[in-house]
Amino acid sequence: MEFPTIHTNFWDAVIAVPFVMIITQISKKLLNIPKKYVPTLAILIGLLVSVFYSHRHDLAAGLFMGWFYGSAAIGSYASLKTTIVEYRKTSE
Numbered sequence: 001m002e003f004p005t006i007h008t009n010f011w012d013a014v015i016a017v018p019f020v021m022i023i024t025q026i027s028k029k030l031l032n033i034p035k036k037y038v039p040t041l042a043i044l045i046g047l048l049v050s051v052f053y054s055h056r057h058d059l060a061a062g063l064f065m066g067w068f069y070g071s072a073a074i075g076s077y078a079s080l081k082t083t084i085v086e087y088r089k090t091s092e
Contacts, residue, residue: 003060012065016054020046021073039074046070 024042050066
């Protein structure tokens with residue numbers, strides 16, 4: 001069995017990950033999702049975006065990149081939140 005060829009492009013880095021992060025945050029606010037389920041929600045949104053939009057013709061690539069989109073959104077949010085919290089502490 002041969003592994004699928006997966007190309008990371010502009011869509012992946014600049015549009016898909018922020019899109020997943022924004023939709024996750026909107027869902028969190030509108031649906032009152034407990035904090036412990038937000039990472040799972042991000043992964044699910046990433047998988048949906050990837051399988052049904054980005055990589056709709058290759059399920060293996062869609063699943064792999066969807067996991068990447070969700071995980072990158074989780075990491076980006078955590079990094080941004082940590083940076084803001086520490087900046088607020090030092091600027092007081």
